[in-house]
Amino acid sequence: METEIQILQPNNIEELNELISVFEKVFEMGSFERPGQAHLQNLLNKENFFAVIAKTENKIIAGLTFYVLDQYYSVKPLAYIYDLAVLQEYQRKGVGKKLINFTNEHCRQKGFEEVFVQADKGDQYAIDFYRSTKPTEEEQVVHFYYSSVNENDTDRR
Known part of the structure; x- marks a missing residue:
């Protein structure tokens, strides 16, 4: 299976929509x-947002997004x-690791200090996956969230 990462x-924009479908x-x-296409296009135009995809036979089978801080x-x-997501039929074939390695190498070449990702404590599959990618460090962290959206606010476009 030939997998192209880019x-x-x-x-x-069409590929971003395909990637979002993979996430869904x-x-x-x-x-x-x-969200609407104008919002997604605006996101793609930003210098602090990256979408990395994995394609096989011209089909997006996986991808990840990252933000520059x-x-x-x-x-x-x-x-x-x-x-980060890989379609089920392509999981456990090294595609996710290729995405992580590609992203780490891209960031290394661009002079980033580090790349980090979180995994929910209850998602043992994700934790095992990230551990298999040989991270340089692992921390036990608790995240707290504060919603900024009013309950009646449905405008996401």
Whole structure:
């Protein structure tokens, strides 16, 4: 299986939509309402957002997204992997590791300080996967979330 890994460019809105469909399927996001195309195009245009895809036979089978975080402790930015998914029929074939390795190498070449990702404590599959990618460090962290959305706010477009 030949797998091509690439970073989406601003003119790749169709591929971003395909990647979001992969996320929807793998994460079982039944009630997900996708933002409008203008929002997604704006996201692709940003310098701090990256979408990395894996293609086989011209089909997107996996991908990840990451955000660039500038910091005040260092001039070197951080990369935060937000989502990573591989279609079920392609899992356990090294595709996810290829995405991680590609992203780590890209960030190393661009002078990033580090790449980091979180996995929920209850998601043992994700934890085992990330451990298999040989991270340089692992931390036990608790995240707290504060919603900024009003309960009646349904405008996500």
